[in-house]
Amino acid sequence: MEQSPLVFHIDVNSAFLSWESVCRLTEDPEALDLRTIPSAVGGDAASRHGIVLAKSTPAKKYGVTTGEPLVQALRKCPSLCVVPSRFDVYIHYSTLLMNLLSDYTPDIEKFSIDEAFLDMSSTIHLFGDPWTTANQIRERICRELGFTVNIGIAPNKLLAKMASDFRKPDMCHTLFLDEIPEKMWPLPIRELFFVGRSAQNKLEGIGIHTIGQLAAINVELLKPILGEKYAIQIHDYACGIDPSPVAEREPINKGYGNSTTLSRDVDDLDTAFTVLLSLCETVGARLRADHVICDCVCVEIKDWDFHVQSHQTTLNSPTDSTTVLYENACRLLKEFWDRTPLRLIGVRATKISDDEFSQISLFESEQSKKMKEMEKAVDQIRSKFGTDIIKRASFLKKDSIVDHAASKQKHLSHSALKEDDKNTKN
DNA sequence: TCTTCCATCACGT
DNA sequence: CTAACGACGTGATGGAAGA
Numbered sequence: 001m002e003q004s005p006l007v008f009h010i011d012v013n014s015a016f017l018s019w020e021s022v023c024r025l026t027e028d029p030e031a032l033d034l035r036t037i038p039s040a041v042g043g044d045a046a047s048r049h050g051i052v053l054a055k056s057t058p059a060k061k062y063g064v065t066t067g068e069p070l071v072q073a074l075r076k077c078p079s080l081c082v083v084p085s086r087f088d089v090y091i092h093y094s095t096l097l098m099n100l101l102s103d104y105t106p107d108i109e110k111f112s113i114d115e116a117f118l119d120m121s122s123t124i125h126l127f128g129d130p131w132t133t134a135n136q137i138r139e140r141i142c143r144e145l146g147f148t149v150n151i152g153i154a155p156n157k158l159l160a161k162m163a164s165d166f167r168k169p170d171m172c173h174t175l176f177l178d179e180i181p182e183k184m185w186p187l188p189i190r191e192l193f194f195v196g197r198s199a200q201n202k203l204e205g206i207g208i209h210t211i212g213q214l215a216a217i218n219v220e221l222l223k224p225i226l227g228e229k230y231a232i233q234i235h236d237y238a239c240g241i242d243p244s245p246v247a248e249r250e251p252i253n254k255g256y257g258n259s260t261t262l263s264r265d266v267d268d269l270d271t272a273f274t275v276l277l278s279l280c281e282t283v284g285a286r287l288r289a290d291h292v293i294c295d296c297v298c299v300e301i302k303d304w305d306f307h308v309q310s311h312q313t314t315l316n317s318p319t320d321s322t323t324v325l326y327e328n329a330c331r332l333l334k335e336f337w338d339r340t341p342l343r344l345i346g347v348r349a350t351k352i353s354d355d356e357f358s359q360i361s362l363f364e365s366e367q368s369k370k371m372k373e374m375e376k377a378v379d380q381i382r383s384k385f386g387t388d389i390i391k392r393a394s395f396l397k398k399d400s401i402v403d404h405a406a407s408k409q410k411h412l413s414h415s416a417l418k419e420d421d422k423n424t425k426n
Numbered sequence: 427t428c429t430t431c432c433a434t435c436a437c438g439t
Numbered sequence: 440c441t442a443a444c445g446a447c448g449t450g451a452t453g454g455a456a457g458a
Contacts, residue, residue: 015439043445051444053439066439069444112439112448196437229451230436259446298433306443310433346446 006130007246008118009152009160010101010137013169015114016041016054018147019093020083025146038062039081042070053085057169090114096145104137109157109246117157119246134172142170158242159184161193180240185212194234202226214238252352253290257298258282259346265304267341269334276329277322279347284322285379287349293318295351297328301337302344311336318353321368322375325349 012018020041021034038059043050052073055064062077074080094113102108104127107119120130127133134151141149148170152163155176162184163175175183190200192211202225208214215238222231236242258279266272276299287294298312311332319325329347 053445067444069442072443115439194437198436227451254449257447261445296431308434312432314431344445348447 003121005155006120006124007154007157007160008104008120008130008134008137009111009154009157009164010097010116010118011150011152011161011164012097012114013148013150014054014056015147016085016090017056018054019090020054020086022093022146023086023089034081034083037081038064038077038079039083040064040070040073041085042073042082044084093145093147097141097149100141100144101137104133107246107248109248110250117160117246131172131174138170138172156240156242157244157246158193158237159240162191165191175240177240181212184240185210185215185238187211189214192234192237194237199226199230199234211238252292254352255348255350256283256286256290256294256352257346257348258286259300259344259348261302261344262342265341265343266345267339269337272333272337272342272345273330275345276333276347277326279345280325280329281322281378283347283349284320284325284375287320287352288376288379291355292352293320293355294325294349295353296349297325297332298348298350299329299332300344300346300348301333301342303340303342305340306343307340309336312348312350314351318351320355321372323371 014035017034017039024031025033035056036058038056038061040055040059041053043053050070052064052066052068052070055066055073059073059077059080062080064073064077064080070082074082090113097114098108098110098116101116101118105118105120105123107122109117109119111117120133124130124133127136130153134153138149138151141147150164150166150168150170151172152160152165153172153174154160154163159175159180163173166173166175166183173183187210189195189203189209189211190197192214195203203209203214206221206225208217214235217235219231219235222235225231226234260275260279262275266275294315295318296312296314298310300308300310302308313328313332315324315328325347333345
């Protein structure tokens with residue numbers, strides 16, 4: 001039996017801000033709805049680090065944009081109500097959303113915390129026509145979960161994603177093949193998925209400003225500028241071509257990273273090592289939780305002038321051990337860091353493989369066995385009480401320079417109300 | 427010469 | 440346009456190193 005391909009893309013409007021609002025209203029029905037005032041979710045408003053992760057519609061009217069520094073946003077809109085992010089809350093609402101969506105098809109690809117693709121090709125006949133069905137989903141999410149979404153309706157993922165981005169919020173849009181010239185081709189090149197700043201500049205350099213112009217040009221002319229593979233991809237995209245299937249199972253991680261911007265620049269090895277230990281502990285715990293091991297450790301630094309460097313090393317044997325990660329990370333950093341003050345340090349484990357048959361080697365020493373047991377115990381306690389409960393001894397003496405996201409999520413509903421007194425500095 | 431490794435860049439949420 | 444802000448993740452690229 002013949003099926004025409006049909007993909008929905010669901011995108012939560014201002015996800016973090018919407019979810020923050022819903023959560024607060026659930027806790028206190030009298031609470032102020034952040035969506036009705038100029039507001040934003042930011043990393044850490046108090047220390048004036050961080051960026052705008054999501055903004056309300058009223059904030060948008062002041063020119064506040066996602067991704068911009070909080071200080072800049074506050075200059076544009078001094079009355080902006082900035083609240084800290086709570087990822088545990090967002091994961092909760094994301095799960096509710098994905099569960100609801102799974103009522104409509106088993107073919108779901110969770111694309112990010114607030115986005116999903118639904119392959120509706122084989123199930124749409126159970127519900128009605130695509131437009132009506134999408135609107136029913138949109139209304140049901142609003143009614144049952146309390147937040148709005150955009151839904152793109154199209155024959156493939158790329159077009160569905162483009163469609164969900166059209167007019168916001170709380171809207172459904174179609175983008176079928178015959179609608180491409182009218183709805184997609186007039187758009188500026190930058191709005192095409194996968195065209196970032198760099199590609200935008202290169203394309204505009206040869207007089208291409210709209211998606212339609214990109215679709216019309218001979219792809220051979222793009223290859224020398226963008227590289228062969230990338231040229232073909234975005235040219236296909238501009239033509240509405242995307243054969244990639246909706247992937248039901250998310251692929252296993254290729255890497256596990258953890259990085260942090262420090263509350264002040266660091267220029268001594270000891271402090272840097274302490275930060276590395278914290279990062280390695282997180283990464284190691286995640287490796288063990290997923291029952292995987294890594295064969296490569298990478299250390300990344302960003303200095304005071306935003307200059308980024310990274311170095312990596314291949315391990316003698318794959319590991320999930322915090323200690324091994326830490327020793328290698330320290331060695332790397334010591335080797336390549338020229339002691340320029342650092343604002344960010346990161347650790348990344350790559351070349352991931354499965355842990356299944358990596359039982360304790362016969363030659364493994366008693367000491368490393370004990371080490372592993374200790375790490376396992378730390379992981380267990382952390383998973384029960386949160387990552388802040390246990391700290392290694394070396395943390396206890398120094399003042400904490402690491403901005404732990406987990407350590408600033410208490411008392412936030414109160415502190416969020418007194419945002420006014422910190423706009424005096426620059 | 428062919429592959430792998432390494433560092434960086436680009437792109438997305 | 441510059442000044443200046445995150446924490447992730449993936450994949451491409453081009454040069455160096457190794458087989």
